[in-house]
Amino acid sequence: xxxxxxxxxxxxxxxxxxLYEVTEAMDLILQTAKAKFDETVEAHIKLGxxxxxxxxxxxxxxxxxxxxxxxxxxxxxxxxxxxxxxxDAGADFVGADDLAxxxxxxxxxxxxxxxxxxxxxxxxxxxxxxxxxxxLMPNPKSGTVTFEVERAINExxxxxxxxxxxxxxxxxxxxxxxxxxxxxxxENFTALMDAVVKAKPAAAKGQYLRSVAVSSTMGPxxxxxxxxxxx
Numbered sequence: 001x002x003x004x005x006x007x008x009x010x011x012x013x014x015x016x017x018x019l020y021e022v023t024e025a026m027d028l029i030l031q032t033a034k035a036k037f038d039e040t041v042e043a044h045i046k047l048g049x050x051x052x053x054x055x056x057x058x059x060x061x062x063x064x065x066x067x068x069x070x071x072x073x074x075x076x077x078x079x080x081x082x083x084x085x086x087x088d089a090g091a092d093f094v095g096a097d098d099l100a101x102x103x104x105x106x107x108x109x110x111x112x113x114x115x116x117x118x119x120x121x122x123x124x125x126x127x128x129x130x131x132x133x134x135x136l137m138p139n140p141k142s143g144t145v146t147f148e149v150e151r152a153i154n155e156x157x158x159x160x161x162x163x164x165x166x167x168x169x170x171x172x173x174x175x176x177x178x179x180x181x182x183x184x185x186x187e188n189f190t191a192l193m194d195a196v197v198k199a200k201p202a203a204a205k206g207q208y209l210r211s212v213a214v215s216s217t218m219g220p221x222x223x224x225x226x227x228x229x230x231x
Contacts, residue, residue, distance in 0.1 A: 019225035032219040039217040061142040067159025069177035072112035077120040
């Protein structure tokens with residue numbers, strides 16, 4: 001794969017064989033992000049678990065101290081008083097069967113997060129095959145299946161992110177924008193790492209944090225020493 005000049009310049013700044021301290025890694029992120037737009041910074045955490053086993057799943061959500069730098073569009077499945085509560089709390093879309101039909105028939109996905117009250121899961125459950133693969137299915141563990149609609153929306157708007165294993169046992173989570181600066185990125189990263197460590201399954205054996213890396217949208221990956229990833 002041929003890389004652009006900016007990437008080639010950035011990669012020269014990174015020692016691919018080195019495991020950096022968190023502060024060093026975030027400083028490098030700022031140096032290697034050379035795009036003309038405000039790049040997103042992501043953390044990539046490989047865990048010593050097997051996502052094929054239910055008792056080794058790692059999934060949850062956390063409100064990052066400084067948010068993600070992106071305002072998410074929230075869709076809420078609710079009715080009655082909870083529908084009004086969602087609208088008052090600033091949900092971008094609120095409804096029931098009407099929204100489910102729009103998603104199914106029009107392939108509509110103009111939203112980032114789906115919240116549902118428990119009594120609406122009969123409607124939402126029919127969308128499992130559509131929402132599931134896109135990571136949009138509401139889940140109690142991430143706080144998106146709840147009667148506390150206002151709280152859920154406020155947390156999402158404030159910068160709540162969900163973390164979950166992919167098929168290769170890696171968690172990919174945005175932790176902010178390059179414009180945040182190193183200090184805010186470090187605080188967001190540390191909060192995420194704390195949450196992931198606390199979510200360690202009892203069935204996990206051996207080294208839990210296998211590898212940790214951060215990267216900006218267009219920049220190279222920067223490896224962080226897993227033993228020092230918690231600061």
